[in-house]
Amino acid sequence: MRNRKLYAGAKLREMRTRLALTQKDFAAKLGVSLPYLNQMENNNRPVSTTVVLALAQEFGMDVTELSSGDSERMVSDMREALADPVFADAMPPLADLRLAASNAPALARAFLELHRSYRQSHERLASLDEALGREDARIQASPWDEVRDFFHYCDNYIDAVDRAAERFAGGPATGVEPVRQAALAQLSDRGIEVQTADMAPLRLYDPDSRVLRLSARVPPETQLFQMLLQVALLRQDALLEATLDFARFQSEEARAIAKIGLANYYAGAAMMPYGAFLAAAQDHRHDLERLSLEFGASIEQVAHRLSTLQRPGAKGVPFFFARVDQAGTITKRHSATRLQFARFGGACPLWNVHRAFETPGRFLRQLAETPDGVRYVNLARDVSKPGGSWGAPVRRYAIALGCEVRHAGSLVYADNLDIDNANAYEPIGISCRICERRDCHQRSVPPLERRLTVEANERGILPYRVG
Structure with missing residues (x-):
């Protein structure tokens, strides 16, 4: 290492x-x-x-x-951006990228924003015939990407929102039912009635009738989460708006998406209040199933919450967390570790998260090593979500949760793994274009920084050799 x-x-x-x-x-x-x-x-x-x-x-x-913080994230993001073919052979040395991220972070962010705008423009121009036929056709940065980057560079921890949710939950001695009753009480104080209904939407609030309807087709933890989300929108609006003012989003769409994201953050933090959840995670050695039962949350909610435990002075184990769909596209991503996810496209096919779809309901463990020599304990599990009725589509996802192997003693999932055996670690990467491995059998495209040798009379696993 x-x-x-x-x-x-x-x-x-x-x-x-x-x-x-x-x-x-x-x-x-x-x-x-x-x-x-x-x-x-x-x-x-x-x-x-x-x-x-x-x-x-x-x-x-x-x-x-x-x-910790922005530096390593920006280095990873800049490497991926510079792997774009538009830069050809212009990849600066890694030392220069680290220097820019440390000494000129504003310039590094401006470069990333410029590259993101370029990609958006390129993608829109690729479908120009369709775009010109619409009155609202315009080129702009994706509000979704803008919001995702906001949480990414906040370390996925929003202190004011997290502490407000913890106060709502009532401190360290909490439980599922007290949180539920507190949510019902706050809604009742505003004259809002909570009902369950056989409907496809997870949550539907009518301001005129002051009725909040929750879908009867989803499990209790999802109903509670949606109820807490509505509490955040109604009772914590000033806090959410102040946080949004600080973020200075470029569009109203991004601001609206971020507000829902902050309300989601509040809901998760209220279900799993920081102090109580951190203590339980340490006591149970991060056993997701035990934490799920104790806090009335889903496996995905627990895994996501573990990745947010970065409160200054009271940090938990730094985890990375990701959710992928069946195509391998990352739909949620966050890392408090040195491992950073690709901003565009899918995850490395050698990660065990892709195999989770083959073993529904089971946790898969993996010892992995990234090209920089850092070793990780990875955990993967499918989290498919039934539609709740016959014929309703099933949303299929898998989640990945992991930390550096130096924290293995804090994980029940690391028990009996041969962490001292170098041969037990599978080589994984981030993105093929910036991955330095020369002999990867799953490589989809050549690495941008290496010369290639093509030999007509020789065919190995790949049709070329990386120089």
Whole structure:
């Protein structure tokens, strides 16, 4: 496993600015010279162990924040964007990408936004005949992608919303029924009646009659989630709107999608309040089934919630979480680990998540290693969702949940896995265009950064050799 020096200049500058300290005063408190601090803030020097300890002792900083956040995400996203054929052989060295992400994050984000706009324009132009026939034809960034990136770069943790949901749930001593009763009480206070009905929509609220109808075709955990979502929209509107103002979305569509996303976040955090859920996750060693029973949530809801436990000063195990459809397209993604998902297209076919469709109702375990040498414990399971009636379509998905192998002792699913055996780890990647593996038998396209050798008189697994 490769060890990299810790460069966190942007984090240091951000903290100093927040504390309203001059470089001279900040350097004195950290016990370093002014030139040394200046070099660290400009990423000319790595953050030393002495400084890390001083940050924790003097300022109470959660030092894990120094190595997390936007930097690795932006590096991964830039590598994928630069793998676009439009850049041909223009891929900068990885060191340059890390430097840009650390020293000029605003510029890196602007580049990613520009590339996303290019892709949107390219896709719209590809169907120009159809687009020109519509009055609303216009080229703009996808509001869905804009919202997804908002949560992505917030570490999928929204502190104000999370804490509000925890207060609603009543603190550490919670349960399914108290949360349900609290939701009913808040709706009743507004004169809203809750009914169940045999209907296809999961939730239907009529402001005129003040009746909230929940589908009788879905399980209790889905009904509770939808009820809490409506509570968020009605009782936490000011908080949601303030968060949306902070995000500064480019379109009303993106803002509307994000508001539903925040309401969903509130619902999940109310069902599984942070303190109680974190304690239970640690006690049960992240057993998804036990957590599902204890909090009255679905397996997918539990897995997703585990990936959000990134509260400063009280962080859980950093997980990645993804949901894929049968075509392999990622429909939900988040990573608090160094592993970052492809922004476009599907997931690596070597991930065990694709095999989950073959074994419905079972958890699949996998030891995996990414090209950067980091090893993970992966868990996959199908989460197909019946339509609730004969002939109704079944939505088929599979979820992936994983963490770095150094956290294996905290996972019940890692028991009896041969984590010390290097041969037990399957090689996985992110996207074929940026994957550095030369001998992958599932490669769909060549890596952009490598030269190819094509030999007419030789045919291996691939029709070319990666140089």
